[in-house]
Amino acid sequence: MATWAGGRGPGPGLRLGSGHPHPTIALAGNPNTGKSTLFNALTGLGQHTGNWSGKTVTLARGVVRHRGRPYAVVDLPGTYSLLPSSAEERVASDFLCLERPEATVVVVDSTCLERNLNLVLQVLEVTDRVVVAANLLDEARRKGLEPDPEALAEALGVPVVGTVATRGWGLARLMDTVEAVVTGSVRPHPRRVRYDPDVEALLDRLEPLLVKALPRGAAVRWLAVRVLCGDPTALSHLRDGELDEVVRLLAVADRSEPGVAGILTTAAGTLGGGLK
Amino acid sequence: MSAAPPPRSVEVADRVVATLFRRAEEIARLSLVPCGRGRDWTPVLDRVLASRLGAFPVMLAGLAAVLWVTVVGANHPSAVLAAVFSTVETWLDGAFASAGAPAWLHGVLVQGVYRTVAWVVSVMLPPMAIFFPCFALLEDLGYLPWVAFNLDALFKRVGACGKQALTMSMGLGCNAAGVIACRIIDSPRERLVAVLTNSFTVCNGRFPTLIALATILTARYGLPGVGSGLAATLVVVGVVLTGVSVTFGVSWLLTRTLLRGAPSFSVLELPPFRWPRVVQVLVRSALDRTLFVLARAVKVAAPAGALVWVLANVHVGGLSLVGRLAGWLDPVGRLVGLDGFILVAFILGLPANEIVLPLLLMGYLSAGTMVRPDSLGALGAILAANGWGPATAVCFMLFSLLHWPCATTLLTVRAETKSAFWTAAAALIPTLVAFVVCGAVAGVARLAGV
Numbered sequence: 001m002a003t004w005a006g007g008r009g010p011g012p013g014l015r016l017g018s019g020h021p022h023p024t025i026a027l028a029g030n031p032n033t034g035k036s037t038l039f040n041a042l043t044g045l046g047q048h049t050g051n052w053s054g055k056t057v058t059l060a061r062g063v064v065r066h067r068g069r070p071y072a073v074v075d076l077p078g079t080y081s082l083l084p085s086s087a088e089e090r091v092a093s094d095f096l097c098l099e100r101p102e103a104t105v106v107v108v109d110s111t112c113l114e115r116n117l118n119l120v121l122q123v124l125e126v127t128d129r130v131v132v133a134a135n136l137l138d139e140a141r142r143k144g145l146e147p148d149p150e151a152l153a154e155a156l157g158v159p160v161v162g163t164v165a166t167r168g169w170g171l172a173r174l175m176d177t178v179e180a181v182v183t184g185s186v187r188p189h190p191r192r193v194r195y196d197p198d199v200e201a202l203l204d205r206l207e208p209l210l211v212k213a214l215p216r217g218a219a220v221r222w223l224a225v226r227v228l229c230g231d232p233t234a235l236s237h238l239r240d241g242e243l244d245e246v247v248r249l250l251a252v253a254d255r256s257e258p259g260v261a262g263i264l265t266t267a268a269g270t271l272g273g274g275l276k
Numbered sequence: 277m278s279a280a281p282p283p284r285s286v287e288v289a290d291r292v293v294a295t296l297f298r299r300a301e302e303i304a305r306l307s308l309v310p311c312g313r314g315r316d317w318t319p320v321l322d323r324v325l326a327s328r329l330g331a332f333p334v335m336l337a338g339l340a341a342v343l344w345v346t347v348v349g350a351n352h353p354s355a356v357l358a359a360v361f362s363t364v365e366t367w368l369d370g371a372f373a374s375a376g377a378p379a380w381l382h383g384v385l386v387q388g389v390y391r392t393v394a395w396v397v398s399v400m401l402p403p404m405a406i407f408f409p410c411f412a413l414l415e416d417l418g419y420l421p422w423v424a425f426n427l428d429a430l431f432k433r434v435g436a437c438g439k440q441a442l443t444m445s446m447g448l449g450c451n452a453a454g455v456i457a458c459r460i461i462d463s464p465r466e467r468l469v470a471v472l473t474n475s476f477t478v479c480n481g482r483f484p485t486l487i488a489l490a491t492i493l494t495a496r497y498g499l500p501g502v503g504s505g506l507a508a509t510l511v512v513v514g515v516v517l518t519g520v521s522v523t524f525g526v527s528w529l530l531t532r533t534l535l536r537g538a539p540s541f542s543v544l545e546l547p548p549f550r551w552p553r554v555v556q557v558l559v560r561s562a563l564d565r566t567l568f569v570l571a572r573a574v575k576v577a578a579p580a581g582a583l584v585w586v587l588a589n590v591h592v593g594g595l596s597l598v599g600r601l602a603g604w605l606d607p608v609g610r611l612v613g614l615d616g617f618i619l620v621a622f623i624l625g626l627p628a629n630e631i632v633l634p635l636l637l638m639g640y641l642s643a644g645t646m647v648r649p650d651s652l653g654a655l656g657a658i659l660a661a662n663g664w665g666p667a668t669a670v671c672f673m674l675f676s677l678l679h680w681p682c683a684t685t686l687l688t689v690r691a692e693t694k695s696a697f698w699t700a701a702a703a704l705i706p707t708l709v710a711f712v713v714c715g716a717v718a719g720v721a722r723l724a725g726v
Contacts, residue, residue, distance in 0.1 A: 081293075083289065083292070083293070086462050087459075087462050088460070113304045113307070113308060114300050114301055114304035115300070117299075117300035117303050117304055118296050118297055118300045120300075121296050121299055121300055122296060141311055144310060144311060145308050145309075145310055145311070146308070146309055146310075146311045147304075147307050147308055147309075148307050148308070148309045151306055151307035151309075152303065152307040155302075155303040155306050155307055156303065166553065193295055193296060193299050194295075195291065195292055195295045196291050196295065199288060199291060199292060199295075202288070225292060228288045228289075228292075229288055229289035229292060230288070230289060
C-alpha cells in the first residue's frame, strides 16, 4: 500500500516516472465495477473487496506476471470523474496525470455503460495507452443489454476486452491486450472529445503556458481542463517555483478577449491564492 | 456591466461535463446490443428499499432476522461446546492431580487460562459462526450502502456527513475497521465526528456478549406474549438501536460544540442488486472473520485468564486482590447499576471486548460460587447468585454498548488522527456517556423498585 491518501503538496512518488523497474499498469474505474476483484484476480493478493464507494482510498500495488514478464499493477481508488471533488478522486486523477503508467485499464460496469463511459472519456483525455475492460458481462447479459466490444472499441478508438472478473473470464485476453499496448505493438488512437469552441479556445491558450511549467510528459491538456474548471489542486504537486511560474505566465497571458481574460484571471487567482 | 460577462469556472466545468456526458450517451447508444430477455430487479428493489414507508421497516426486519437466526441457532451448539470443554476440564483436573502438579499451577493453567479460553470459545464461537456469514451475505447483496442511504438524511440533520452511515455500518464488523473507514469522509471535522462516535456501533466483539446476556435475561424474566428467542432478539435490536440513537445524539452535540461547521456534500452509489456468491462469502467470512476474531479473543483471553486467576487467588489481609479491587470500585459500580466485579471485568477487558464476560465469571467464581458454568442457564444462575436483577443485566448491556472502545480501536484512532487529544476524547466521551446513561437507568430502576 502506498501511504499517501489524497493529501496536498508533493507526496512521495508523485514525480514523473513511477520509479518502478516493471512497466506499470493502472486500474481505473467507477466504484463498484469489480476493479478490486480484477486486481485480486490478476495479482493474487487478498485485498478486501466490497461494494460501496470509497472503500479504497489509497493505492494498492501488486505484481502480475504475464507470459513471463512482470508488471506492477496499481489499483486506483474508485472514481466517477477525473475532475476531482473528493480525496479518492484526486488520488486517481493525480496518479494518471503525473505518474504516466505504461498502460491504464479502465474497468467499466457493463450494466450501466453510459455512466461508466464518462470516466473512460476522461481517461482518454489523459493518456492514449488505454485498454477498456467491459466487466460484469454476465450480469449485463442477464439484464438483456450487452455492450458489443467491437463497436465500443470503434467508438472509443482503444481496445475493449469483455471480462467477468469474479470468474477470471477474459483476464488472459485482457493481459494480452495490455502487453500489446505496453510494448507498442498496438497503438490506440483515442477519439477525443471536442468541447464547446470557446472552451477549446481557452484550452489552446492555457496549454502552452502549462507546458512550460509542468514536468515533461505530464497530461497537460487534462490539467488545463482542471484549472479551467476552477480546481486549484490540479497543479498542487508543482514545486513552489514552478507554481509561481504558472501564475506569472497566466498573469502576462494575452487577455484581449473578454472571456479569456476572465477565466485566466480566475485561474491565476485560484492558483496564486488557493495553494499558499 | 459589459455585454459579454466572462465565463466563470463553474460554468466551464458544467459545460465540460455536459460535453463528456453527451458523448458517453452517444457511444453507449451505438455499442449496446439487446440480448435475450433479461429481467432487472434493481429498480423494483430500489423502490422498496428506498421508499419512505419501506426503508426503515425493511432495515429493522433485516437486522432482527439476522439476530434472531443467531440467537436461536447459537443456543444449542453453545451448550454442546460447553459440555465438551467441561469434560475436558475434568480430564485435565485428573491429569494434573496424577502428575502431582502443584495446586497453583493447576489453578493458573486450568482454572485460569483453560477455563477462560473455553468460555470465550463456547460463548463466542456459535454466535460468530452464524452472525458473521449472515452479515457477510447482507454485505455481498450490497445492502450496506442502502443502510447508509437511508440514514444519510438523519446524519445531515445532526450536522454530520452522510458517509458516516457507511463508517457506522463498517463498525458493525469491527470498530477499528470503522475508524479506518472514516478516511472516506473528506472534511476533517466530519471525519472526527465519525471517528469519535464509531464505538457506539455494536461491534462483532460485543454481539456474542449481548446475545448471551439477552438470552439469559429473557429466559429468566421473559417478555409477555413473546417466545424467548424472539424476546432476546428484540432486546439485542433495542441495544443496537440505542447505540444508533446515541451516535446521532453525540454527533449532534459534537457538531454544536467541539466540532462546529457546515456540513459538506457526499456522493454515495447504490450498488445494483447482485446475487451473493454464497459459497465464497461463507468461506471468506469463516476464515477472515470468525477464525480471525476468535484467534484474537483467545490470544487475549489466555493471559487475561491467568492474570485474573492470580488476582483472584492471591490474598492480602484475608481478601483476594480482585475482591479488593472490586471492593474499591463497588460504590462506583452500584451508582451505575453494576458492581465492582463488573467494572474490573470491563477494565481488564480493554484489550478485547470478547473477554469481559469470561473475566467477570472468573471474578465471581473466585469469590466462592463453585458452579462450573456449562450452559447459559448456569451462567444465569451464577449471575443471579451474585445479586444480578433485570436492571443489572440492562445496565451491563448498556455499559457494554457505550463504554470506552477496545485498545485496538484506540490505537487505530491514534494512528488515524495522529493526536493524543482526540484519542483521549475517543476514550473519554463514550466513558462519560456510559456512566451518564447507566446512572440514569439505575436511578429510574431504583425508584421503580426493580
